[in-house]
Amino acid sequence: MSLSYIIESIISGLLLGGIYALLSVGFGLTWGTMKVLNISHAVFAVLGAFVAYWMFVKAGIDPLISLPLLATLLFLVGAVVYRLVIRPVQKAKDVIMASMVATFGVAIVVENAMSFFWRPDPRILKPPYAGSSIFIGDMAISQGPLIGFIMAVSAITLLYLFLHHTYIGKGVQATWQNPMGAALVGINPGRVSLITFALSIASAGLAGVAMAMIYAFYPSVQSVWTMFVFLVTIVGGVGSVIGTGLAGLLIGFIIGLCAAFLPFVWVNVLLFALLLAILLFKPEGLFGA
């Protein structure tokens, strides 16, 4: 086992980690700001993957070009889900618990609707550039993960800029820090929740496209993706964009390192054991406030 093999493995792990971070960032945001634990988060990533896949296969639109359209579409889907499910659930006594159970139902509905309409076969999004690799010395870095990583970093950066440098984003943050105070200075909490939730779904959809360029996807893969979401969010701490990003990279690093020595499935099992350990000993996350 040469050193360059290990480095190659770590680099592809880091690329993957960036994508996991994008997959999780919205989940942490809704949990942190709205106290809504959205188990159906990853199912919308799979939905995003399907939308990009169909636009590519049926209409020949490159997944990178269809991204803005896809983000808009999933933003709207998120807004609808918010109106129909999340807002009524927010009135419950125990919002976290109620939202968790209700979105579990949503996840099952969307998953089965997808396998009903599009069959549960595994598919992969393969635009021509995703298959080839860039060579640095004797290391090969495949372009699929690289493009996904760039997508993820740009999307997370945009989200960060939105939260910290726009009026609405600051409103979201204010509501997060003190809902009562924010309402008193005229920030509409319902509007803020709607935007947060819809944005979170849109970011999940983008991550789904990145994931689909690397892994085969099918409706029931959402449960595994959900696990990655949990993993990154728990490691990074709830409700911190930077924390989520760092956690994604850390997990990617661990994946890359382990993948050099272990078969891929056992890496997953190891990761989940790690998640359990973190839950038990440091439930507020490694980078949490």
Add this chain to the structure above:
Amino acid sequence: MKTRKYILVLLAMFVLFAFPIVKPPLFFLTLCFSVFMFVGLTESWNLLGGYTGYVSLGHIAFFSTGAYTTAVCMNRLGLSPFVTAPLGGIFSAILAALVGYPVLRLKGAYFTISSLLLAVVMQLIFMNWDFVGSSTGLWYKLLPVSIEMNRLLFYEAMLILATITTLVVRYVERSKFGAGLVAIREDEDVAKTMGINTPWLKMKAFILGAFLAGTVGGIYGYYMSYVHPEVTFSMNTSLLILLMSFFGGCRTWSGPLIGAVVLSLANQLIVTFIGAEISRILYGLLLVIVIMFMPDGVIQYAREAFAREKG
């Protein structure tokens, strides 16, 4: 009034036990089998999930442990399913004890996430573990009796198991143990302050529920004559258990019973005549509706609506 109720229940039980005598078509026995199975699963889930409010999405891990115990024992040792089912229950209980010790210290969402994690990780392990057939699953021979006899035997076995489970849960609900569990749901910290040994109570409920679910799984594993990680660990089963319990009302022993009977009948009929995906979509929707509008279950909801009508 009370004796009349008991006589009615006994009569109903007698009819259920005697039902196979009239030689109904196999479809009905299969249908009833799945109803009993869900009664067993939902009631055993309710011990922890309903009374203490520790919502577990990992109950299928125990169910599958039971199913796989039967599968492996049948396949390698040729043991009778009536031996392996309690054995599966014991293995599930051991698993619950090992997992429960750390996991039950987590609260609310963190507990639910870890329980979901347990199911997904176990599925991943079973998918890649050659000893249990990895992703091809395990097939095995049925007992050397006719198919009718087979169905009849397991109809009765599952009926007995569902009855025992329901009685156990009913007994627990009316005992001091059950009162302690409800105290945990109302306010765990206060319960602890009042001198209730909350970790031990939760542990007991978790292990007992796992034992019952494992036994149900053991019978199911034989009945299906094959096990596959995608099937036994299916997330949809978790959804069904949760939905049945919430639908009927998870604070009583009778709620999950009613929920399981009504919904698993409906589920089987929809799956048979319309399609599995449609039925799951309907179930997901129903769960959302139940959580939004009737968090105490449909029976309580109807009772309140009726009371409002009257008063």
